[in-house]
Amino acid sequence: MNSFHLPTHFLKTLAHPERLRLLYALRGGEECVCHLTALLRRRQAYVSQQLGFLRQAGLIADRQAGLRVYYRVTDARIFALLDAANALTGAKNIAAEARTLAACPCPKCAAKQSDRAHGKRKNSRRKQC
Numbered sequence: 001m002n003s004f005h006l007p008t009h010f011l012k013t014l015a016h017p018e019r020l021r022l023l024y025a026l027r028g029g030e031e032c033v034c035h036l037t038a039l040l041r042r043r044q045a046y047v048s049q050q051l052g053f054l055r056q057a058g059l060i061a062d063r064q065a066g067l068r069v070y071y072r073v074t075d076a077r078i079f080a081l082l083d084a085a086n087a088l089t090g091a092k093n094i095a096a097e098a099r100t101l102a103a104c105p106c107p108k109c110a111a112k113q114s115d116r117a118h119g120k121r122k123n124s125r126r127k128q129c
């Protein structure tokens, strides 16, 4: 095994669109499996398999909280690499995927939707005055 073996394995792990999408989703902090499943619009078994590849490569770590499992990126330097890959290939709007999902049941998205609904009520009240 020469010194190119490790970086090759590392880059092979990254060479998958759904794994890149998962890493981007974790850019803003940890997310639960249910959020990541809603984001990819795939079965949870598929999403868990892709998360497993990323975890085995040491790119992400998980944390169990009650019934939910949360994933986070272990080293933020990965985002510099992803940004460089986007710059080199001219890929655009790739980070827009990390937005709040309308149909996501996770606590984070539910809280954001509640805030938005509350804001709308405030605004509509203001218009009535």
Ligand SMILES: [Zn+2]
Residues within 6 Å of the ligand: 034, 035, 038, 101, 104, 105, 106, 107, 108, 109, 110
């Ligand atoms: Zn969510």
